[in-house]
Amino acid sequence: MTRYLLSVQPFTGHVNPVLAVAAELVARDHDVRVYTGQAFAAAVTASGARLVPWREAPDFDEHDLPATFPRLRGKKGMRQVLVNVVDVFIATAPAQARDLAAEYARQPWDVIAGDEMSLGAAFFAQREGTIWATICIIPLNLAGAQGPPGGLGLAPGTNPLTRTRDALLRAAVPVLSGPISGALRRARAEAGVAPSRAGLDHQAFSPHLAVAAGCRLLDYGRTDRPASLRFVGALSRPSTAPFDPPPWWGELDGPLPVVHVTQGTQNIDPDDLLRPAMEALAGEPVLVVATTGIRGRDELPFPVPANVRVAGFLPHAHLLPKIETMVTNGGWGGTLGALSRGIPLVVAGGDLDKPEVAARVAWSGAGVNLKTGTPTAMQVRTAVRRVRADPSYRAAAQRVAAQLEAAGGAGAAASALETLA
Template sequence: MRLLLTSTHGMGHAMPLMPFARACRDAGHDVLLAGPHPIAEVAAREGLTYQRLPWPDEERLAAVRRLVAARQGMARVKTAMSDLFVRTYARAALPGTLALVEDWRPDAILHETAEASALIAGDALGVPTLRVGVALATPYEEWWLSMTTEALDEVRAEAGLTPDPGALRAAQTPVLTQVPAALDAYQGPPPAHVHRYRDEHVGAALAPGLESSFDHYAWPDPDAPLVPISFGTMVPTDGHFPSLYRAAIDAVADLPIRVLVTVGRHADPATLGPLPANVRAERWIPMADVLPHAAAFVTHGGAGTTLAALAAGVPMALLAISADQPLNARLVARLGAGLALEGGPGQAPALGALVKALLDDDRHAAAARRIADEIAALPPIAAAVGEIEGRAAGAQPWAVGTTMSSAMFTRGGAATA
């Protein structure tokens, strides 16, 4: 089987695809990862074949990002999903995606929910598609589709497709996710076809002796609770860095804990300045390795990072910055598995009180452990290969399924025969 995976540029979008890519590769299938240039780094790390997809011009990107920044709350999310992800990212990528699908002829396509060019190309060329969830709760996947229905129809028309009112056709595609049902609570109905799996490498304790790798830091108290701090892939040009990290460090430095800060592969810990005796900072350490040994976790609430903490049963102090992070933070707090601050980076000085509350009240850790137990009971990612194979086997032969040619596609609007 040939399997095409597509992603937009964010690591939070690309990384959920990787466990499924590895499982299919291990099962002997050919896997190709496609996306904008930053995805090449992910492909190289995973040893996957990579194909670059077109990217919007900078003038268009700047205009749409200004439009998103001018919105607040759910209006910002809707604008981002419709105008940035569909009308900008997907529209730019679609000619390349159509050409790639025609040339490589995959048996199935896996795309993360926000990457819409594959959804449209699969429909246009008769190739079955499956969504890989990138949200912390599966109903969010459906919200995003419903928010983008008008934008999707515009780009569908450019590919010669009829409208899909309410994105109902798109909503029938299977969703593969690592999210347990517990995280769907209070969020509305899940997708029509959702399949839940666990990544055996997330939430699992390190092999005996590997925690000693923290010993070289010479902690003042090596037995103090470990509290990692990570705000995702922020870089020095993001405005909030390094002031957010510094404020978070100062907020927790007086607590009797060990603090391990990771600032991201493209940032320099030296920009944080002198560190307290109980704080260590690194560019990057896999959180999946650290979290099983953590007593609490300070984070921004990104979906992948939050899910990894829950899989390890670690309660969180959440300070949301953007995108779906406020939704994620509120959800975790409502489930009792953490405490959340409203108001963005300016609230970082209050993180110390949240961490102390998490360490003093076992109910938060108990709630996180309940979710971890549910995740541990899910079937392994390897079981998803059968679902993907079944979806591919149910399709018509490739030559029969083809409904159009990428040569028919024009950037100016509708396709013509």
């Protein structure tokens, strides 16, 4: 038996894939603790692991970040990304490291692994000089010698002009990362970690092992990835929770193809994507299933077309087998879930890592990148019609599905962590 501590930022999209790894390790008779927010206590327990809650680190509600991080109020786009990185991920890292130090003193572990935004785990391991691992649960933002910097939603250049663009953008990262670099220096000092001139795109990733959700077809086929990186496909686990379907569930087995529209669990203003998508598909010969992103919020603050059914949350294990096409804001977990089933996508990625997801899906050929998080109804309608009419999108999605399945999922991630131990 090996003792594992898995650290994960308390966001649904981060916690779920890490818990898939935790459950696999538990099934192999290892002792597993998960350090995350109290809101996920029941989910951690259901995985078979034990919760270590954020104590000194400021636990927060992912649906109301400004309540804990007031600088986020009113921010969107790149300004939101910057404040998220500095306030939510970097500034909380010293307190995370203190929580982890207290837990280690109470009961040591053999291996610590954190998602790429759990800098507290990285700081703790670096300060103590121990081996650690990264569980990458968002599109891989690991700096390399190829392509543009991650997060910009740009595919790597394919000609002298665009390759020069990529090189210039890579060179500009240290200049443009002033606020992030300063916050990192302060956080490392507060956590008692030796100074480092490396950027966030290096400090957040373990040099020993990084297991990454996704596959090479969703990583632009890059060849500059380190030997310590292993793609493991989609990190998910079978749902054991009882499913109480909505009254209209049987309609999904009717004659109309089903289009799923989701805005994820963050930045869930329905006017951004749900409303224009519903308007776009109102006259189409499809049944639309829209999810609001919050359990129990099964209605929208505006009338919906007759061919639309609304729910707060629907387990993908039950929903995706019934879906023909998906319109999404580009959440990585939902995107991988759909592509794992060969479902082509229309992606409206507006902020955080979503533009990067949209660009990767488009590069793979498995969907259309709307290049905005607030598309018009006409943009959505045109894209959905294009994806449904052109079989190349479904064929590409099926190629991605095959690669994701071959990568091994949570089992492969657990095996890699066992090897590290």
